[in-house]
Amino acid sequence: MLQHGPLLERLLAGDFICRVTDEDAFRHLSDEQTQQDINHYLRPLNRRLVASDDSSVFFLGYQELTKQAREQLSSQFALTVQSLLPLLEWLQLVQETLGRDSALTAGDTIKLQEFVLRTEDNQSLRQRLNQLAGDRFFNSQSEQLDNQVKLIFRRLKEHGYLLQPHHDRQYYIVTGKIDYLIEVIRFIRDEEHLPVDDTPNQEALL
């Protein structure tokens, strides 16, 4: 277990481990024996390893759902629901701003400067970014584009959706937590039968 010390610490601290955030750790976690060892170790802490549906990201959940655990999960879920719209809008904004033909996914790289440059020249993108930055989730007080963008990316980094490989270089890599978010959305959609399609309708196909 000693060799997994730093990994356990990250997991306990609430980090999501995916191929992007820590490739070695992710490989270890994908091993069934290691999973068992870690779960065994975490049992007294009432924690266990949880993987997303496609096993692309690992994090810790409760082993036993005590009352406190439920309360914590409830508030955690409320936070997640609150963050859905700002995160989705950010995903859309990045996709449109950078002219990408597909939504962001784990491993994609975003250069902050490029994002700023493209937003600067476009009034409608500028406005949407302004609105997004003011959202409670990002909570920017600044009016300046540069600061707003920096804050948004810093918040996403804090929440584990982005990884900044070099502290002093402004480029970010999307982590597996984004894929987790998409899974959550898909789950809610299916569970609540929301009228949210993800297949092109007949018109588009024709």
Added chain:
Amino acid sequence: MVAAEPAVASNLFTIGAERLALLGKHHKALMQGYLDGFVDETVFSEAALKKLIAARILWRPDEQQPLALRPLVSELIASMVADENRRQINADVAEKLEQIRNRVQAYRDAQFKGDYSVAELQLQRLTEHVHDLSGQFEEAIDSLWHRLNSDFGFVASLDDKIRENERAQKQLRRLLDGLALLDFNELIELAEGNNHLRKLLVSQLQSQLSSHHSSLLEVQKRLVELLAKFRQQQARSLLIANMAAFLRQHPKYQPADYANRSELPALFNQAAAIVPKAAIALDNASERQVLAGLVRALPRQQSLTLPDTPGASFAVQWQDETIAARQQALKTDVENFYLRVIDHGGKLSALEYLAQQQLQWDSEIWLYQIIAEYQALPVDEKRMFAIVRDEAPASSMNQLLLIRDISLQLQAA
């Protein structure tokens, strides 16, 4: 006929060479025409235009239309520069097979007649046809791989990529169908009893085609995988867009309380963080050395010299100038007392000093001001003085301590 052949050939040679040279001579304008879809007639001279049309390089598809490159020329360029937007795939095998059969027949006829030079020529043509057939597949496979490896990057949108992928898959099926048309039993029959033919039609063609076949299957597998990936990306983009739209329309939307379901979905089982902390422990003697080193390595606290901020003073509140003047006088006297302490070096009683200097201050006010002055001193100056209060309980019943006197002394630094 034998005599005519070389003449025709040499004629062909001159015309062909001339026309190929035309391509080179106007390369820039023609390439521009390839990119624009039509050629700018003003950059050519009248004679040059005529020559280009006669050479079947340029044509006018319609009276109203500008001159454009002939499709075959465009295709040649597309293949040379691997321009996947324009590159064509020729999956027509039946025609080629027919030609091969005819050539084999003609070759055999010529051999039968003993007309060896004609037979030689026919064999030459036959070899070309066989190579064409193989080359046709090679070209198609090259184009397919090229498109695959660039992730269909030559079209911009995901929808276009999906359409291009589907088109490539259709081409691939036609190519595979074409390959199925080739019946090796037939080719073996055709080649029967002739070494040249057997080598050409059976061993060579067969090995080439079987390698094409496995390449095509590999490409097909990859195309299907890529299409699945495209569809997944498309689904993701749509999910994001539509969910965002839904949430915007229903700002108050709240999903069910999954956290309190009896069967908690694993996705939402996200435990609170535990941050392990550790402190220095001294119970392990062997680690003391290390700990001592750590302590030594701690950065020393710099003595902080605060800017000289005046202490809170009551003077501000007294608007009356006479009272302010009295307050100032009191302060001055107290300062003198402090100076005396510094000069004197020893212990000095406040009340004794008051009496000695015959100052008019009330003893209580005097003591109060001395304490106030002391409190107002900066921290490091405070350390210079030892203040000793001579105090006693108010009465045997009351534990309130009353200050009777104060003595001040310079502290040994």
